[in-house]
Every structure is written in C-alpha cells, then in structure tokens.
Amino acid sequence: MKTIKNDTTSYTPTECKTFILPVRDVIDIIGGKWRLPIIIALSFKNHRFKELERQIEGITPRMLSKELKDLEINGLVNRTVFNTTPVAVEYSLTEYGKSLDKVIETIRDWGITHREKIKNS
Secondary structure, X not given: OXXXXXXXXXXXXXXXXXXXXXXXXXXXXXXXXXXXXXXXXXXXXXXXXXXHHHHOOOOXXXXXXXXXXHHHHOOOEEEEEEOOOOOEEEEEEOHHHHOOHHHXXXXXXXXXXXXXXXXXX
C-alpha cells in the first residue's frame, strides 16, 4: 500500500477510500469528548466508577456510564463485578485497549508540538 507522505503520487478514488475508511472507523470508536480521556485514565490504572468520575473533570455519571458501555462493546474496556456488599465494579483496559498506547502517545506528542506552535505564532 502506498503511503500518504508522497506528495507527487496521485491516487484513485478507491485508493483514497482505503486510507479514509480505517481512519473513520478509529474516530467512530475513540472520537468524541470523553472516550480518549477515559482510555487515558484507565491506561494509568484500573478505576471504579466514582474514581473515574472524579478523574475526568466535567463528565456526568450518565455520560460516563454510556461511554464505558460503548468502549466495552468495542472491546477496549473490561468491566469486572466483584461479589462484595455493596457490589464493587472496576474498569480496566483490555489488551486490545492497551494497543492504543502508541496512537495516544503520537496524538499527545503532536498536541504538544501544536500547542507550542500556536503559542509562538
């Protein structure tokens, strides 16, 4: 597969779609205001629901619940229920969720560079 870095190459519409579709898939899964912050918080350690709510400033319990369910459906987050009284629930990243580490690191590095560029403009 050709890379998008070669500025002199022209692509067919079909070749262009082979670049666009996977990126759209990723954005659908990890895009939005809250999903990456949840994934990042869980990449540092497992959290119970209230811990996550405190960790991610501004998120409502309803939104956190919805986003955790979506991340679980997509195989990025594990939900473990402990047989205690009261019932304790802990969230963690799956191995598949941990595979986003390099992507998140690249996004963070770009964000740092961009922030510096904007500040210095």
